[in-house]
C-alpha cells in the first residue's frame with residue numbers, strides 16, 4: 001500500500017515553498033501600524049495598480065476583506081443583495097450581520113450568478129417600512145458553485161444595474177486569479193466591474209496568510225480604520241507581504257496547471273459509474289455527487305485510500321487542485337477511484 005497522501009480538501013492546504021520562504025526571510029520590514037513597512041506598501045500599491053483602482057489594504061483573511069468591503073459601503077440597518085450560496089452567507093460566521101448590523105437579501109440562483117431579472121425586485125423602495133439597499137456582492141470564481149467563472153457580460157449587467165440604482169458592488173474575488181488565468185480577461189477589466197474587490201493570497205496563490213481589499217482611496221481609508229478596530233492591523237507584516245509579492249511573480253500563470261488537473265479529475269468522475277459532476281469544471285474546483293451513497297462515508301473511504309476530499313453536503317463531494325498537487329497525484333486518484341466508488 002502506498003503512503004502517498006493526495007490532499008484535495010482545499011487550495012488553502014499548500015505550504016510555502018523554499019523559495020517563498022527565502023523571499024519572506026529577506027523582506028525589508030517596519031511597523032505597518034505606524035506606516036513604516038515598505039514591503040506591504042509595495043504590495044498594496046501593486047495590487048491597486050493591477051486592478052486599476054486607487055488603493056488597497058492587506059488584511060489577515062478573505063473573511064476580513066469581505067467584512068471590510070461591507071462595513072465601508074453600508075451603514076447598520078442597510079441591506080445587501082447577494083446569492084444564497086455565497087461565501088459571505090455560508091462561511092463567514094455571520095460577520096456582516098453581527099458586526100456590520102446589516103440585513104442580507106439572498107437571491108436563489110441555480111449556479112451562483114445573480115439572476116438579473118430578480119435584482120429590480122430586490123431593491124427596497126424608499127419607504128419608512130423598509131431598510132435601505134446599499135450594496136450588491138458577487139463571487140468570482142464561485143466557491144460552492146464549483147469554481148465557476150462569473151460570465152463577464154453578466155458581471156457587466158450587475159455593475160450597470162448597481163450604478164443605475166446608486167448601489168455599490170463588492171466582488172468576492174478570493175479566486176479571481178483563477179478566473180483571470182482561465183479566461184485571459186485582465187485583473188484591470190474585472191476591477192472596472194466592481195467598486196471593491198477581495199483577493200486571497202492563501203488559496204491557489206500559495207501563501208500562508210493574507211488577503212487584500214482593493215477599492216477607491218476613500219473606501220480604503222475607512223477600511224484601514226475598521227481593520228484597526230477589529231484587531232487586524234499588524235506590525236512587521238512585510239514578512240507576509242513578501243510571500244504575496246513572490247506569489248504574484250511566480251504562482252499566477254501556473255494556476256493553468258491546476259485547471260488542467262481539475263479538468264482531468266472531472267473526466268475521471270464522469271467516467272465512474274454512480275458519480276455525476278454537479279458543475280462543469282471551469283477552474284480548480286470539482287464538485288460531484290455520488291448517487292445513493294453518503295458523502296461523509298465516501299470521503300472517509302477515500303481517506304483510507306490516501307485521497308483527502310471534503311463532503312460539502314448530502315451526497316456532494318468537493319476536490320480542489322493546487323500547487324502541491326502533481327500529475328502523479330491525479331494518476332494515483334485515477335487508479336484508486338473506481339475501486340473506492342464501486343466497492
Ligand SMILES: *Cc1c(COP(=O)(O)O)cnc(C)c1O
Pocket residue numbers: 060061062063064066087088139141142143172174175200202203211
Ligand atoms: C476562502 C474564501 C474566502 C475567505 O476565506 P478566509 O479563509 O477567511 O481567507 C472568501 N470568499 C471565498 C469565495 C472563499 O473561497
